[in-house]
Amino acid sequence: MTTPQVHESAQVFLPLSPRGRAAIYLALGEPPDRVGRALGVDGSTVRRWRQRPEFRADVGRVRLRLLDAATATIADGDAR
Secondary structure: OOOOOHHHHHHHHOOOOHHHHHHHHHHOOOOHHHHHHHHOOOHHHHHHHHOOHHHHHHHHHHHHHHHHHHHHHHHHHHHO
């Protein structure tokens, strides 16, 4: 299975902290080790961040925004 290069190139467009980008990647379902590589940190660092309640809340907020965007896209398609 090939790994898409989206995450590495996305860093250029995301003016977020490494934790902010990690929250996005995790919300998209990326494993901690891959997220760590994309951010230049160890996977254990990402796993440690995941243990923090405020970070888990950030991941949850990102997931909700992704779900809202997907729902809106589907609704727009149904309106045509």
